[in-house]
Amino acid sequence: MDVRSQVSMVFHLDKCIGCHTCSIACKNIWTDRKGAEYMWWNNVETKPGTGYPTKWENQDIYKGGWEKNGDTVSLKGAGKFKGLKNIFHNPHMPVLDDYYEPWTYKYQDLFTAPEGNDQPTATAVSLVTGEHMDVQSGPNWDDDMGGSIDYARQDVNLQKLSSAEQEAMFQLERMTFHYLPRICNHCLNPACVASCPSGALYKRGEDGIVLINQERCRAWRMCVTACPYKKSYYNWNTGKSEKCVLCYPRLESGQAPACFHSCVGRIRYLGVMLYDADKIEAAAAAPDDQLVNAQMDIYLDPFDPEVIKQAKLNGIADSTITAAQNSPVYKFVKVWKLALPLHPEFRTLPNLFYVPALLPTMATVADGVYNTTSKSLWNGVESNRLPMKYLASLFSAGNTGQVVDVMKRLMAVRLHRRGVTVGDLNAAEISSAMNEVNMDKETADAIFRLTALATFDERFVIPPAHREESIEMLENTADVKGNTGFGFKETPARGL
Amino acid sequence: MTNLLLFVVLPYAALAIFLVGSIYRYKNKGFTVSSISSQFLEGRKLFIGSQPFHWGLFFLFFGHLIAFLFPRAIIAWNGQPVRLLILEITAFAFGLSACLGLIMLVYRRLTTRRVQMVTSKMDVVVFLVLLTQIISGLLVAYHSRWGSSWFAAFLSPYLRSIFVFDPQIDAISSVNSLSLKVHVISAFLLIGLIPFTRFIHFLVYPVDYLWRSYQQVIWNWPRRHIRVSRAHSEGHKSKNN
Numbered sequence: 001m002d003v004r005s006q007v008s009m010v011f012h013l014d015k016c017i018g019c020h021t022c023s024i025a026c027k028n029i030w031t032d033r034k035g036a037e038y039m040w041w042n043n044v045e046t047k048p049g050t051g052y053p054t055k056w057e058n059q060d061i062y063k064g065g066w067e068k069n070g071d072t073v074s075l076k077g078a079g080k081f082k083g084l085k086n087i088f089h090n091p092h093m094p095v096l097d098d099y100y101e102p103w104t105y106k107y108q109d110l111f112t113a114p115e116g117n118d119q120p121t122a123t124a125v126s127l128v129t130g131e132h133m134d135v136q137s138g139p140n141w142d143d144d145m146g147g148s149i150d151y152a153r154q155d156v157n158l159q160k161l162s163s164a165e166q167e168a169m170f171q172l173e174r175m176t177f178h179y180l181p182r183i184c185n186h187c188l189n190p191a192c193v194a195s196c197p198s199g200a201l202y203k204r205g206e207d208g209i210v211l212i213n214q215e216r217c218r219a220w221r222m223c224v225t226a227c228p229y230k231k232s233y234y235n236w237n238t239g240k241s242e243k244c245v246l247c248y249p250r251l252e253s254g255q256a257p258a259c260f261h262s263c264v265g266r267i268r269y270l271g272v273m274l275y276d277a278d279k280i281e282a283a284a285a286a287p288d289d290q291l292v293n294a295q296m297d298i299y300l301d302p303f304d305p306e307v308i309k310q311a312k313l314n315g316i317a318d319s320t321i322t323a324a325q326n327s328p329v330y331k332f333v334k335v336w337k338l339a340l341p342l343h344p345e346f347r348t349l350p351n352l353f354y355v356p357a358l359l360p361t362m363a364t365v366a367d368g369v370y371n372t373t374s375k376s377l378w379n380g381v382e383s384n385r386l387p388m389k390y391l392a393s394l395f396s397a398g399n400t401g402q403v404v405d406v407m408k409r410l411m412a413v414r415l416h417r418r419g420v421t422v423g424d425l426n427a428a429e430i431s432s433a434m435n436e437v438n439m440d441k442e443t444a445d446a447i448f449r450l451t452a453l454a455t456f457d458e459r460f461v462i463p464p465a466h467r468e469e470s471i472e473m474l475e476n477t478a479d480v481k482g483n484t485g486f487g488f489k490e491t492p493a494r495g496l
Numbered sequence: 497m498t499n500l501l502l503f504v505v506l507p508y509a510a511l512a513i514f515l516v517g518s519i520y521r522y523k524n525k526g527f528t529v530s531s532i533s534s535q536f537l538e539g540r541k542l543f544i545g546s547q548p549f550h551w552g553l554f555f556l557f558f559g560h561l562i563a564f565l566f567p568r569a570i571i572a573w574n575g576q577p578v579r580l581l582i583l584e585i586t587a588f589a590f591g592l593s594a595c596l597g598l599i600m601l602v603y604r605r606l607t608t609r610r611v612q613m614v615t616s617k618m619d620v621v622v623f624l625v626l627l628t629q630i631i632s633g634l635l636v637a638y639h640s641r642w643g644s645s646w647f648a649a650f651l652s653p654y655l656r657s658i659f660v661f662d663p664q665i666d667a668i669s670s671v672n673s674l675s676l677k678v679h680v681i682s683a684f685l686l687i688g689l690i691p692f693t694r695f696i697h698f699l700v701y702p703v704d705y706l707w708r709s710y711q712q713v714i715w716n717w718p719r720r721h722i723r724v725s726r727a728h729s730e731g732h733k734s735k736n737n
Contacts, residue, residue: 075710080705083705084702087702088546088547088549088550088551089535089542089546090535093536093539095535095536095537095538096536096537128537128610128613129609129610129613130613131609189711193710194710194711196705197702197705198700198702198705199705199708201712202713203711203713204713204715204716205714205715205716206715206716214527215526215529216526218530218531218697218700219530219531219533219697220702234533236534236536236537236614238530239530239531239533240527240530490525490527491527492527493528494528494532494614494616495525495527495529495530495532496528496616496618496619496692496694
C-alpha cells in the first residue's frame with residue numbers, strides 16, 4: 001500500500017445556477033494576459049451541448065485520454081512513438097477556431113467618433129490580430145441552448161441514445177438542460193503528464209496538483225492533445241502551455257481556490273482523499289462498466305488504523321490525515337456514494353466528482369393538455385427528463401445502474417426532508433424510498449446539511465500546507481530576512 | 497586574409513558563441529527556450545510546410561554528421577556506382593523536400609495575419625539563413641556532383657582540423673565553387689545564431705522522453721527522507737540569528 005494524499009473536489013450540479021462567476025474569478029486572477037485571453041481554466045457548459053472547445057468530448061476528433069491495452073492503458077493520440085512522430089505537426093490538436101477568437105471592443109471610438117447621424121458604436125476587434133472582426137463564437141456560445149439544433153443535438157453523448165430516445169428528449173415539453181462547470185481534474189493517471197515529451201508536466205506529491213513547469217515547456221503541444229478534458233491550453237504568445245493550477249498559492253496559505261471561493265450557488269466542495277498509488281494502473285485498465293467502482297476502490301478510509309499507519313510511514317502529515325477525515329469529498333464520494341467522475345472512460349482517474357442534477361421530472365401531454373400532476377411527488381427517478389442513458393454516458397462510462405442508484409439516493413434524501421419540513425407525504429412512501437438505498441435518517445440529514453446548509457469551513461477542508469517547513473527546508477529563512485520573497489524571478493517574455 | 501576570416505575566425509567565433517550562449521540561455525532564460533510553435537494559430541499550411549521541412553533537415557543533418565564522423569564508411573559505401581546514385585538521389589530528395597517545405601513556411605508567414613502577429617525580427621533572420629543554407633546546398637549538390645564522396649575526402653578533413661584546433665584552410669579556400677563556400681559560411685552563421693533565435697529548440701529535442709517513465713511526481717517536501725534519512729546532517733546555521 002502506497003498511501004498518498006490528493007486534494008479532490010465535488011461539484012453539486014443541482015445547485016449550479018450557471019452564473020459563470022467561477023469563470024470570471026479565475027479569468028481575473030490567472031488568464032487575463034496576452035495569449036491567454038481565450039483560455040478558460042474554469043468554464044461552465046450547458047448540457048446537452050457541445051462545450052468548449054467545441055465537441056471536446058469526442059475523442060474520435062481529438063484523440064485525448066487513454067485506451068485500454070490488455071492489462072494496462074496506452075495514450076490514444078500521444079505517447080513515446082506517436083508523440084515524437086507528430087512533433088513537427090500535431091494532427092489532433094485543436095486550433096484557435098475550435099475554441100474561439102478572443103476579442104475586445106474599441107471603446108475609445110465612443111468618445112472620438114465624429115458627430116454624425118448615427119450613434120457611435122464600439123466595434124469588436126480581435127485580441128490576436130488587433131483587426132476588426134465579426135464575432136463568430138465564444139467560450140459559452142451554447143449557454144442555455146438546451147434544445148438547439150446547432151448545439152444540444154450535436155452533443156457527443158447523444159450517440160449512446162437511439163434516435164427515438166433522442167427525439168423524445170427534444171420534444172418541447174421534455175426539453176431540459178443543466179450546467180456543467182469544469183476545471184482541471186488533477187487526475188491520478190494524468191494523460192497530459194504522460195504525453196509531455198520534455199517532462200514539463202508533473203503531479204505534486206503532497207497534494208496531487210498537476211502543474212506545468214514553464215521553464216521546461218518547449219511547446220511540443222502534446223498535452224493539449226492528450227488531455228481528454230481539453231484543460232491544457234497553449235499560450236500562442238509565450239509559446240508555453242498553461243493549465244489550471246487549482247490556485248495552489250491560495251491553497252498553500254489556507255484559502256479556497258478562487259472559483260470555489262466565489263461560487264454563488266455554493267456547489268463546490270474541496271477536501272483531501274487518501275489513495276493507494278499501487279492500484280492506479282489496474283483501476284485505469286478496468287473494463288468500462290467497472291471503471292467507477294475500480295476508481296472508488298483506490299480511495300482509502302482515512303479512519304482505518306492501517307491506512308493511517310501507512311500514511312504516516314509515507315510522510316503524510318498528521319494535519320493532512322485529519323483533513324482527510326473531515327473531507328466533504330470523502331463523504332460525498334465514498335460514504336454517501338452520491339458523486340461520480342466525469343467521463344471515467346477516458347481512464348485518467350479524475351479527481352473532480354459531480355453530484356448529478358436531479359432534474360424536475362417530466363410532465364405529460366394528453367389531448368393537447370400539459371399535465372403536471374403525477375402519481376407521486378416528483379414521479380420517480382426513471383421518468384427524469386434526461387434519459388439515464390445520457391447521464392450514464394457523462395458520469396459512469398455507460399453504466400446506467402450506477403447513475404440510477406445515485407439518483408435514487410438523492411431522491412430518498414429529498415423525500416425524507418419533505419417529510420420533515422412539510423409532512424404531507426405518506427410515511428410508508430418515504431421509508432420505502434430510504435430502504436431501497438439503505439439510507440437511515442441520520443445519513444439523510446447529514447447529506448441535507450452538507451448540501452444545503454454547509455458553512456465555508458465545512459465545504460472547504462484545506463490541509464495545512466506547512467509552508468513554514470517547506471521554506472525552511474530549502475533556504476535559511478533568516479538569511480533573507482527583510483528581502484522581498486524567495487526564489488527567482490523571470491519575465492515571461494516570448495523567446496526569439 | 498578574407499579566407500582566414502571566413503574559414504577560421506568565423507567558425508571559432510560561431511562555435512564559442514553557440515556554446516556559451518546556449519548554455520547561458522538554457523540555464524538563465526529557461527522560459528525563452530521553446531519551439532514557439534504557431535500551429536495553434538494556423539494548422540493546415542503548417543502541416544504542408546513543416547513536415548517536409550523538418551524531416552528533410554532531420555535526415556540531412558544526420559547525413560552530414562555521418563559523412564563527417566565516418567568518412568571512410570561513406571567512401572566504402574560509394575564504391576559501387578549504384579549505391580552512390582541511391583545515396584545522392586536520396587540526399588537530394590531530402591534537400592528538395594526541406595526547400596519546398598521552407599518555401600511553404602515562408603509563404604505561410606507572409607500570408608497568414610495571425611502568424612504575422614507572432615513573427616519576430618529574428619524569425620526573418622532565421623528564414624534568410626535557412627533559405628541561403630538550403631538553396632546553396634542544393635546548388636552544390638547539382639553542380640558539384642557526388643558530394644557524398646568528395647565531402648568525405650575533402651570537407652571532413654577541414655572540419656576535423658577546426659575541431660582539433662589545427663585549422664587547415666588550403667583546400668576549402670582554393671575551391672572555385674561559390675555555392676559551396678556560401679554553404680559552409682552560412683552553416684557556421686547558423687550555428688552562431690542558435691542562442692539568439694528559435695533555432696535553440698533543436699537542442700532540446702526530447703530524446704529523453706524515450707526512456708523516462710510516463711508519469712512524473714515531484715515532492716517538494718521529502719518528509720520521509722527528512723524524518724528517516726541516513727544522509728541527514730546538521731546543516732549550517734545562518735549567521736544572523
